[in-house]
Amino acid sequence: MIFRIKTYNNINEAGLEAFPRGLYEVGSSIESEDAVLVRSARLHEQPLSPNLKAVARAGAGVNNIPVDRLSEQGIPVFNAPGANANAVKELVIAGLFMGFRNIAPALEFVERIEGEGESFEKAVEAGKKRFVGRELPGRRLGVVGLGAIGGQVANAARSLGMEVIGYDPGLTVEHAWRLASDVRQARSLDELLGESDVVSLHVPLMDKTRDLINERRIAVMRPGAVLLNFARDGLVDREAVIASVESEHLGGYVTDFPHPDLLKRERVVALPHLGASTGEAEANSAVMAVQNLRDFLENGNIRHSVNFPDVVMPRTDGGRLAVANANVPNMVGQVGTALAEAGLNIVDLLNRSQGELAYTLVDVDGEVPETVAAAIEAIDGVLKARSIAPVSARG
Numbered sequence: 001m002i003f004r005i006k007t008y009n010n011i012n013e014a015g016l017e018a019f020p021r022g023l024y025e026v027g028s029s030i031e032s033e034d035a036v037l038v039r040s041a042r043l044h045e046q047p048l049s050p051n052l053k054a055v056a057r058a059g060a061g062v063n064n065i066p067v068d069r070l071s072e073q074g075i076p077v078f079n080a081p082g083a084n085a086n087a088v089k090e091l092v093i094a095g096l097f098m099g100f101r102n103i104a105p106a107l108e109f110v111e112r113i114e115g116e117g118e119s120f121e122k123a124v125e126a127g128k129k130r131f132v133g134r135e136l137p138g139r140r141l142g143v144v145g146l147g148a149i150g151g152q153v154a155n156a157a158r159s160l161g162m163e164v165i166g167y168d169p170g171l172t173v174e175h176a177w178r179l180a181s182d183v184r185q186a187r188s189l190d191e192l193l194g195e196s197d198v199v200s201l202h203v204p205l206m207d208k209t210r211d212l213i214n215e216r217r218i219a220v221m222r223p224g225a226v227l228l229n230f231a232r233d234g235l236v237d238r239e240a241v242i243a244s245v246e247s248e249h250l251g252g253y254v255t256d257f258p259h260p261d262l263l264k265r266e267r268v269v270a271l272p273h274l275g276a277s278t279g280e281a282e283a284n285s286a287v288m289a290v291q292n293l294r295d296f297l298e299n300g301n302i303r304h305s306v307n308f309p310d311v312v313m314p315r316t317d318g319g320r321l322a323v324a325n326a327n328v329p330n331m332v333g334q335v336g337t338a339l340a341e342a343g344l345n346i347v348d349l350l351n352r353s354q355g356e357l358a359y360t361l362v363d364v365d366g367e368v369p370e371t372v373a374a375a376i377e378a379i380d381g382v383l384k385a386r387s388i389a390p391v392s393a394r395g
């Protein structure tokens, strides 16, 4: 079997090379694709191939992918958690300095100086007083979202002498372990906003986080506070942010998401979505996304999916059935019965659920015929059932 992968955006070569020739066809013009590999391209309006089995995001955010629609069809969406976190952290720290040292307007001022020799130097010295900045030690950074990126930003800010306060009601144990021990926990977003000299956003864009920073919350922020948004445009009410910067309540807005309304404004810096744009981050993200995709397509294993639980089972000698289904009673029972009726002996089985979805891997002696997989897919509540050939039968 040849797997067909449709790519959107520029996918790093290291990732593309991780697809073995002979087993995969990969490209932007592939049709009837088994899987999609994407960066930031918006897939919500794209038609989905009837063969589609998985979508992989070579990056962190999945707001460009119709995750709910794919979940209803039993299609996992993978991402590459942490693969670009260092790159984003570095740009956020650059943003921190830009916000506190007036670097962008200062550069623009220098570009516009005319004359040369003594008159040039005089203009430099006369103009620089407009760009007097503030130092970081002793100031407080509030980090909203302490996941892969927020955690690294918090730790880097600590090493720059800042105090750090964080807010993340869904903080994982793994991410908590990586945090500097003196990062203080805020009990609410408002507490963090009211106590921070600079606030950095590192949460995903979802219905719940859209316009997280709105007029009311900006009013809670300290006068002169700087807002850093390297996460997603939709997390802030842009008009409210602009009004607050104009009225000088907010001391600055530094973002990775430009918009015409943000341009040519004092104390606003907009970069062209550069957070993950380093060779290292692009390679890490593409390789991790391709590894996730390959293990799913070739073995049915699920790792780093945003809509399915991790389900990983070592291969046995025989074939495998991979079933995505609604998380309701008696699904595994019905799958087992269908396999028994087809005369197939179960060698190993793993079932996990997450929210409304469940996923089951069943290894059998021999191979699961396509007709049996199709009959299982027709069971009420089964969203997808796929027969996976034994490893020895792979071309």
Ligand SMILES: NC(=O)c1ccc[n+]([C@@H]2O[C@H](COP(=O)([O-])OP(=O)(O)OC[C@H]3O[C@@H](n4cnc5c(N)ncnc54)[C@H](O)[C@@H]3O)[C@@H](O)[C@H]2O)c1
Binding pocket: 059, 060, 061, 062, 081, 082, 084, 085, 088, 144, 145, 146, 147, 148, 149, 150, 167, 168, 169, 170, 171, 172, 175, 202, 203, 204, 205, 208, 209, 230, 231, 232, 256, 273, 274, 275, 276, 277
């Ligand atoms: N600028 C860029 O190029 C770039 C690159 C990578 C990621 N991002 C953005 O950054 C986001 C975070 O990336 P990550 O890798 O750190 O993801 P992550 O999943 O590791 O961390 C996100 C954290 O946000 C927390 N969270 C969710 N909702 C929250 C809320 N309402 N309040 C507080 N915390 C909340 C989660 O519990 C989680 O710990 C991505 O979703 C993406 O939108 C931007």
Ligand SMILES: O=C(O)CC[C@@H](O)C(=O)O
Binding pocket: 039, 040, 058, 059, 060, 061, 062, 084, 273, 276, 277
């Ligand atoms: O692919 C990119 O350049 C941006 C990725 C970034 O926004 C992410 O969410 O990982």
